[in-house]
Amino acid sequence: MNNPAGHSPAPLPALERDVSTPLHRQIYLRFRTAIEQGVLKPGERVASARSLASALNVARGTVEAAYGQLAGEGYLIARGPAGTVVSPALPARLVEPRRAAAGHVERGAAPAAPDVARMPPLLPLQLGVPAFDAFPRKLWARLAARRIRAIGVSDMDYGDPAGHLPLREAIAAYLGVSRGVPCSAAQVFVTGGYRASLALAARVLLEPGAQVWVEDPGFPPTGGVLGDAGMRPVAVPVDAEGLRVDLGRHRAAAARMAVITPSHQAPLGVSMSLPRRLQLLDWASRARAWIVEDDYDGEYHYASAPLPALKSLDGHDRVLYAGSFSKSLYPGLALGYLVVPQRQCQAFDAALRAGSNGCPQLMQAIVADFMHEGHFARHLRKMRLLYARRRAFLEQALQQAFGDAVAVALQGGGMHLIARFPGVQEGDAALARRAQTAGLNAQALSERCASAREQGLLMGFTNIASQVQARRVVKRLQAALAL
Missing domain, CATH: 1.10.10.10 (Winged helix-like DNA-binding domain superfamily/Winged helix DNA-binding domain)
Structure with missing residues (x-):
């Protein structure tokens, strides 16, 4: 850490490498x-x-x-x-x-x-968070209170490290109907979220030092998780059809895994085309490699019905499907899930029993009740309509404020949009810095690129509650960017 005078950074205390905290x-x-x-x-x-x-x-x-x-x-x-x-x-x-x-x-x-x-409040345009104001808190509180009142002695012990069985059953049923992922509850493993799911997959399926394809641009924590697990991430470019499988083969022919976001690529928002999906599945089958499908916001598709998951096309059982409740419910749950091939269930179960007591059973039980009673499906339908409106609020406000100076990229779904300013000489990092100084959490697209520096500002729209708020936020942005 540097002091204002620019002296050499003082080192952080030594990290604890023998604890469970990554x-x-x-x-x-x-x-x-x-x-x-x-x-x-x-x-x-x-x-x-x-x-x-x-x-x-x-x-x-x-x-x-x-x-x-x-x-x-x-x-x-x-x-x-x-x-x-x-x-x-x-x-x-x-x-x-x-x-x-x-x-x-x-x-x-x-x-x-x-x-x-x-803690600092949620900043306007923040990425990766659902609409907190639209979460059914009263309903959730009733379900939680009911569970707490009914708690028994058996509920006070450690649960199954693989996850609360009713929740695993609810997830399997939901995925089969809404995402086209055929799986049994035994194939579903409840985790602490996407990072935990990816770390578990790497630990069970890969040898240390294995090469793993990651998207470029991509989600920054993916490389960190793989690096911590001793793997070697290899950045593979993404275009309008998704991951460039041909370049992946060229850059790392011996890769043992690919981590992708095919429904809405993070952060470009493009959906992987069917030919590209089949190409990737063919590579995995021939190379006996694995694919981790991160379906982080696959429920939110506005132009049409949500796209089927890549896993639904997997005829050779090479795809692991990773989902999370952070975007569909709220991040404080810290709950995710991983669907693994049937033949790998025993290995994953053994890994969890050896290294984890699992996620809190009470919270899993509340989520299971929320799903079994139909609230989850209704909540997602409500959010799709709400986010489509809120995206329109922000897009319209940007167009009204900046006119031809802005090009807003609207993909088929997702929880953020990309605003590009093609006539501006400054890079997106400088523009993002100005926005952040004004208290707006816009992020630079180029900062998520390993090689080709794409330009644009990433803006979350999920917590833009009205046209009035959208105009107010964009007015602050316009003043900060001075365009």
Whole structure:
């Protein structure tokens, strides 16, 4: 971490490598706490990912995953060649000092937990979060209260590390009907989310050092998770039809896995074409490689019905389907799931029993009730209509404010749009920096590219509740960009 005078960055305390907390999570927690307690101040530059990775003896992707999460939550801002800094829009100190127990800090965690009541609010245009105002909280509270009242002695023990059986059954039923994924409950494994699912798949199916295709541009944490697991991510370009399988073969012919987002590519939003899907499945079958399908927001398709999952075309059982409740319900659940080929169920079950007590059973039971009683399907239908409207609010406000100076890319679905400013000389990183300084969480598309630097601002629209709010947010953006 650098001080304002530009001295060499002070190293973080040594990471705990013998605990369950992933390394990128440890780095994220320590930076977040340092920012919230005023140790790192607004505008202060932090170490580059390369130098910090070298100092901590971790993969560069591990640091980039931590920095990506911090940037996504509004703590850090990337300024291209000028480095990465603490967001100037943050107050100088977010939390009051706390007295920790004498000499005690939880291993693998930050020195002090943040005060949730004082956490920075959700910033306009933030990516990757559902519409919090539209979540059925009263219904959810009733289901939770019913479960708590009915809790018995058997509910107080550890549950099945593979997941609460009624939830696994509900997920299997939902996927078979809505996503075209035929599977049994035994093939569904409940995890702590996408990162946990990917780490589990890598640990069970791959040898250390294996090459894995990842999308370029792509979702930053993917490379970090794979790097932490000892794998070698290989960036493969994405075009209008999805992952370039031919370039993947050229760059890493011996790859053992590909991690893709075929329904709505993260972040470009394109859907993988049928010929490209068949090409990828053929590669996996011939190379005896695996495909992890991250269907992170596949439910949200506005032009037509949601596209069938890639897994529905998998005739050789090479695809693992990863889903999450973070986008469909809310991220605080920290629940995801992984559908694995039938012949791999025993290996995955053994891996979970050896290394995990599983996810909290009570929360899994509430989600299972929500699904079994039909609330989940109704909620998704409501959200599809709502997000289509909110996307239109933001798109129209951008067009009215910027006119021909902006080109808004609207794909078939997803939870964000891309606004490009083709006549502007500055790069998207500079524009994103201006927006973030004004308290708007637009992100630079180029920062998610490993090679070809595509330009554009990524803007989440899920929490744009009205036309009035959209105009107000875009007016702030227009003033910040000075276009």
